[in-house]
Amino acid sequence: MIEKGRISGLELALIMYATVSATAILYIPYITAQHAKRDLWLSPIWGSLSGFLIVVIIVILSRYFPGKTLIEYCELILGRTIGKIIAFLYLFFLLHDTSIAFREYGEFVESAFLHRTPMLFVTGSIAISCAIAVHGGIQTIGRCAVLFLPIVFVSYVLIYIFLIPDLNLKNMLPIMADGVLPSIKGSLAPHAWLSQYSLMSFLLPLVTKQQKVMKWGIVSVVASVLTMVLMNLGNLFLFGDILINLQFPVFEAARFVSVGSFFEHIESIIIAVWVLGGFIQLSAFFYMVVLGTSQWLKLPSYKPFVLPIGFLIILFSVWTIPSFEDMIRGMGTTVPYYFLTIQLIIPSLLLCVAVIRWKKPKSFMQ
Template identity: 80%
Template sequence: MIEKGKISYLEVTLIMYATVVTTAILYIPYVTAQHAKRDLWLSPIWGSLSGFLIVMIIVKLSRLFPGKTLIEYGELILGRTIGKIMAFIFLFFLLNDTAIAFREYGEFIESAFLHKTPIIFVTGSIALSCAIAVHGGIETIGRCAMIFLPIVLALYILIYVFLIPDLNVKNIFPIMQDGVMPSIKGSLAPHAWLSQFSLLSFLIPFLRKQEKVMKWGMLSVIASVLTMVFINLGNLFLFGGIISNIHFPVFEAARYISIGSFFEHIESIVIAVWVLGGFVQLSAFFYMLVIGTSQWLTLPSYKPFVLPIGFLIILFSFWSIPSFEDMIRGMGTTVPFYFLTVQLLIPILLLCIALIRRKWANEPLKKR
């Protein structure tokens, strides 16, 4: 195994939580509100179905092929040639997904804070920081998640606690005025984000213990969904129907905070703390891409590839996304189908073929 580090259940749960939630709380309220309107808080609940399903599939595959990632057991299931092609498709998707995550980070920082700073400097600086963490290994990323994420979560809870006097619960009514379909259409983006639990495959082999991985994976999905519901409700109570016109409602909510005349304009603090969560998320994506590529190429070490792949991520973050408007539009249209096709259908296909082959053969699957 090219990675010698080990992490705990809690660290895996927090890494996956950061991978899904960090950018979801920024972009999902706006994207979901385009379809769901006042029912946007229901959409993550429907989207949770993808999260629960993919965790069950990935955990089942990890038990059939202990100590292997999706890149490795793909060859055992499909054979060397087809397995390599499948793995390349998944890795190319992961490269694109990682580039999108870096671009989302850069667009938010530039739009909210560094208005005159070229976005390439924003994404380049975080990529260099993430490269240091990735070079340190999975244990480094796990420790960062343990330290940073409780701070990030506490801050976002406090934002809406401070805003309680300004929240209007009546904004939630009427519930499902136009039926359930608007909230289901709005769930496309949550489905896409929660399908990223397929990346759990890259973390399970590095767990110190394997027995309770299903339980902790499900807890991570539940925590992610509850966070999305909480954020969507908080934004709905504060902004009402105009939420569909606000790109970053969480950031705008922070601007509303005013306690007396001494505690206000805390949006800079919000950005600073959010960057900690963004660092964990981007480092996790970066690490999974590097590890997967090294396994696909059967290299003895992943560390020489950290900087070249980091450079490739930055290039793709501009090549694959022409503009901020295109990125936002894609989140509610084509991107969810793209994410679900790769992150849900490929694991389902692998599991079905593995179970069929196990049923037909009495001996374990061997690499061709």
């Protein structure tokens, strides 16, 4: 095992929560609202199906091959050549996904705050600070998650507590006016985001108490789905039908806060706090790419590759996405299928082959 550090179950849940939800609360409401309209808060609930399914698949696979990540057991299950190819596909996807996450961070910070700063500067500076965390190993990221995420949680809750006088519960009605279909159509993006739980396979071997992994995984999925549902509901109560036109509803909600006309403009605090969550997300992604690459090449250490791969991620974030409009359009149409094919079909295929070819592990369901 390359990584010497270990994390607890709680840290696993928090890291995965940040990996999925940090950008989900920013981008998903807009994309979902295009299809689901008033029912957008139902979509993450449909989306949770793929989250739960993937957590179960990944945990069972880790029971078959304890102490190994997806990249490693890919080769064991499918044989050397095919295994390497599939692992490379997954790794390339991971690099692509990471660069999309960096771009999402950059686009948000730029459109909210730093209008005139070049994107490369925003993404590059967070990449350098993430590189320091990744160089410190998984324990650093885990401790950062435990330190920072409670603050992020509190800030999310505070926005909507300050907005209680402006919330109009009637905006929610009528529920499912056009049947279930619009909310299912809108669930494409939540499906894609929650399918990112397949990345948990990189962290599972590092958890100290292996018996409780399933519990923490499910807790993490439930937490991110609840966050999405509550955020969507809060935005819906506040904005009603104009929600469809708002690109960052959470940010607009924070801008809306005004208590006694002296407590205003808290959006700057909210973004400063959100960046903490974004930092955990990006470092976790970055760490997984670096660890996956060194496992794919069977190297004894991952530390020399942190900076070169960071550079590659920044290059990809410029290369893969031409503009903000393209990114949003892609997230609503083609990118979710890509996420689902790689993250749902590859692990299920691995599981099928493993069930047929390998003996059932002794510590199967503890």
